[in-house]
Amino acid sequence: MTPKALPYLLLLPATVFLLVFFVYPFIQIALLAVTGPEGFTLQHVQTMASHWKFNTALGWTILLAAVVVPIQLVMALSMASIVTKLQTGRSAILYIFSIPLGLSDLAAGIVWLAIFEQSGFLNSMLYGLGVVEQPILFLGYQNIWVIFLAVVLAEIWRATAIVMVILVSGMGLIPKEYYEAGEVFGASAWQRFIKITLPMLRPSLQSALILRTLAAFEVFAVVTALGGTTLPVLMGETFQWQFTLQDRNVASAYALVILAISIAATLFFLRVLRVPKGATL
Structure with missing residues (x-):
């Protein structure tokens, strides 16, 4: 084996994985979305676009990502900064912050359902304090914004830890000499964070934001647990067309x-947070 062939050989398993589990399924889905018994057709796409739930599902999905991701980023940066600066008890705090990572999407949704449902913790607390005389139906179809808020809280609680873990790893790679130099030149803690931490975290921020944003667009189990079909999202509509309406073509169009x-x-994110050529830690 020549040295020149070694990199390509190392990339071979990942390439085969992508071809089998991404490229091939993508081709199959694309064909289902634009073909029918008569051949090429855009009828399935038109059916999807003209359905009354499409625009609503698209809007709620984008709004959910636009609300959840920035909040998670700010919280993850704060949590990562705390963990990085700790001298003792760092492992314990990191473990506590990471506990939600052990829960699946559906489990997180059920946990927050136990809080917001009529017989849940929130109603029990309000009733015990004398704030309400009878349980409130927080997750009813007439309270769609409450359902949205519950989904936002569940997603923030469940998935902020994964962003934090990525940022903690990135902060650990920043040389301490940079911060020491900043202190020598009189930079405040906030100035060191803005001028040193954030620029040096670009690769980690890029990875974390891409990963979390893609997951936000694919949210399904949490929404189903808390709102059922009351709060339509794109992944939920894909599920409905695939399994309830038994129309794989329109489901593929949603995909x-x-x-x-x-x-x-x-x-x-690759464009906005791109790392300049030659930049190193």
Whole structure:
């Protein structure tokens, strides 16, 4: 084996994995979305776009990502900064912050359902304090914004830890000499964070934001647990068309929309948070 062939050989397993589990399924989904018995057709896409839930699901999905991701980023930066600065008890605090990572999407949704449902913890607390005389139906169809808030809280609680873990790893790679130099020149803690930490965290921020934004566009189990079909999202509509309405073609069209949004978000973060050539820690 020549030295020149070694890199390609090392990339071979990942390439085969992508071809089998991404490229091939993508081709199959794309064909289902734009073909029918008569051949090429855009009828399935038109059916999806003209359905009354499509615009609503698209709007709620984008709004959910736009609200959840920035909040998670700010919280993850704060949590990562705390963990990084700790001298003692760092492992314990990191473990506590990371506990929600052990829960699945559905389990997190059920936990927050136990808080917001009529016989849940929130109603019990309000009743015990004398604030309400009878349980409130927080998650009813007439309270869609409460359902949205519950989903936002569940997603923030469940998935902020993964962003924090990535940022903690990135902060650990920043040389301490940079901060020491900043102190020597009189930079405040906030100035060191803005001028040193954030620029040096670009690769980690890029990875964390791409990962979390794509997951936000694909949210499903938490929404289903807390709101059922009352709060429509793109992944939920994909599930409905695939299994309830038994229309794989329209479901594939929804999958292509989710893929297109995900690619657009990825390209955006790659562009905005790109690392200059030659930049090193």
